[in-house]
Amino acid sequence: MAVDTKPARPTDSPALQAADANGAAASDVTRSMPHALGPEKSILSSMLKDPEQWIGMALEEGLTREHFYLPAHGLLFETLRELNAASKEIELVSLVQLLHDRGNLENVGGPAAVTDIFTYAPNAAHFNGHLKIVKDKYVLRSVIRTCTEAVSEAYENPEETLTLLDRVESSVLGIRQGSEGVVGFHIKQSVQEVMNHFEALLHGNLEVQGAPTGYIDLDRMTKGLKPGEMFVVAARPSMGKTSFMMNIAEHICVDQKIPTMVFSCEMTAFQIVQRLLFSRARFAMAQLGKGFKPNKEQLIRLKRAAEEIAVSKLFVDDTAGISIDTLRAKARRKKREDGLGFIAIDYLQLMKSGSKQAQNSREREIGEISAGIKALAKELSVPILVLAQLNRGPEGRTGKSLGVPRMSDLRESGTIEQDADMIGLLYRTAYYAETPEEKEAEAGRAELLLAKNRNGETGHVPLTFIAELMRFETRVRDENEQAPE
Template identity: 85%
Template sequence: MAVDTKPARSADSPSLQAADAAAQAASDVTRSMPHAQGPEKSILSSMLKDPEQWIGMALEEGLTREHFYFPNHGLLFETLRELNAKSQEIELVSLVQLLHDRALLESVGGTAAVTDIFTYAPNAAHFKNHLGLVKDKYVLRSVIRTCTEAVSEAYENPEETLSLLDRVESSVLGIRQGTETTQGFHIKQSVAEVISHFEALVHGQMEVQGAPTGYLDLDRMSKGLKPGEMFVVAARPSMGKTSLMMNITEHICIDQGIPAMVFSCEMTAFQIVQRLVFSRARFAMSQLGKGFKPKKEDLLRIQRAAKEIAESKLFVDDTAGILIDTLRAKARRRKREDNIGFIAIDYLQLLKSGSKQAQNSREREIGEISAGIKALAKELSIPILVLAQLNRGPEGRTGKSLGVPRMSDLRESGTIEQDADMIGLLYRTAYYAETEEDKEQEAGKAELLLAKNRNGETGHVPLTFIAELMRFETRARDEHDHGPE
């Protein structure tokens, strides 16, 4: 890739120099874009001769109009694909007439060009090989275009390095994903799943379509945390939202065996793992400061919990104030290397955006971060649980509404409400009790108000908070609990 390094004239501005350099680079690579003219003609020839077999195979392999380098080839393929979709007969004479009627015949090179393509391949024995060559050349062209655009952006916006790196990495990952095709499966693969699902329904068990959280009412309402979804859990400080996040992560990663990653902007990796080990072992560390000595069974539970956690595929990143672009890059790498199926982030307002537009607007910055997390969930096709802070709204309420959060209490709530698929508002009633009697009665009670659920019902999830273990557990409903909304 040639870039002019001669000194620019003094009258030229830096932006013009950058534009000239990028244009020169683009010009140099465009002249020799990779392509495979013969294989393109060959696969079109096979489709014309036996459309029922070869058009179907091409579509199964993910072939699109964009894979063809020559516009006339792409136009001809699109016409064949359209006719095949309508189950219309495809043969040479009627195809030429159709192209003529649509004023497209000259665009594909005329009658002679269509006839030449029809007679080009004497047999279709090499169809799949030629199809692979066409797709390979398309990948190379996509890489060149991406790199050329990156060169141009690097000249024009040199100060947005991390944002540029994130966009380039995302584009390259998109190229890779575009080369993958999903094959069909034999019906036998689903029989066991159908029977298992039937047995669960017979026994009254819930249907969970995504990763189960371990909390019965939450799983019933959400049907599990599904790929591509963003689940926001918001609360005031000291409500235990980090504990709830880690309890869910523990269930998904350790109990269900799904590789997971935690981004902790507030606590260190040591603190996160320490909480996880002793909470899972159901041992209260606070006892040690009071002269309590662990019993043999305590030590065995701690050792077992530590072993289970050590053998799991749980990854913790405790970078403080991490940029959303950096977080996404790390998540992509972990997805690529360890196929993580779940991400938890603590917490949204501690992330940062490196874009210049967000520097002077906190609301704009939160919007970019929220949109970036949602886009990452869709890109990696995994659920992401992200914690968020609430403002002081719950403290300002009175009567039975004292302490009860609402979605409007979310800081910079507009963009978060828009991007999230589910929003859970966590609170503990004892925290706002006004008398000692009320505190004693409400001790340990907690609720997760599922205030938004894009694909299901909303309502209250009753929980029990065991403070000494930093652990939430499912709680049966009683007459004082709110019913589903």
């Protein structure tokens, strides 16, 4: 639909007048805001006819209620999104009844309007094209609102030039970032099999029912990461939880040839792959900044690691602040297309929930995210490892308990403890050593406390952290060494 450039008149549609009233940022906007009602109806029609296919696609492309110019269309999309997130059946009769029960039926134009939208698009062949049009019109409206607000502020606060410039710059950058689709970083398949840790488990006559992590004691206790399970690994900052997650992801994807998807809310795909490459090659990346030149053996290791990772079926999505709905849609698609077998998320508290109920309660939002991850693990029948942040509880302890975490240290711990099948608390004792001698004695020593294991034993997993390689390895506990309290 072409953009309407006529001045708004009293004879214009009340719905369009309402949309302009809500969308315009200043009263001197005399033309209708850019919009495309036809494409809006078309994509909604496709979603009604094939919800599983097109609602997921729309969420992957970042479509939100705000992208719709007509409030009725935005309300209908939000209702469809909620039903899809709850895995409820979407069909015309029950949808109309639900809208009626919620008191929203007249707000979307009544039963006739919903039926009209359902029959509007004869097929979904143009879904992607119409979706782009809707998003483009939203970008134009966002530019108009941002510029109008900037003009108003420039008149009202002319002395705050630098502050105003920074706000305008951030707003425009936000529009650009919101308009760009996020493409997952893909590394192709055909993996060279490396199963050293797995073979060690088999040699010990231990049965692994799920994906092996590569850590002997952890695999013995968990019997591997099993489909449908949610494994939370929590730690204080700087403990190496991202390295631990990537070490497990590397073993599962590169060594075990299991298609893996990593959602990184904190680091870029480049940083993730850089860590993975140098860690696998056992090459201290920090050396390169000091004029160090690798020898032939180190170059061979780097080349071999690069080849092994390049052919692995690994997908990295570095969307910052990804919502649980979007993550679910992307994971579903990878499951369909590539047989996804393992998911890792870094980290839970950086994710978002799109529901209205969660907007005013961080605890509720975390609860919805946690429950959503567990539901996704069951739905796709894959294990999901999710990182989480601990509060300052470990620092407040004394004696031998200094730095040793507990499940109660989990931020918003109630829902996470309930949803997780396993909870591992990662810490390094050297981090809390008080004297240089203690730091030296504890250097590299790490522990993973498996505090919850719904289907097996709990206990301490001794580890060694090689800081320069960003790598955790199995450590054999000394005969006289006792597990931390």
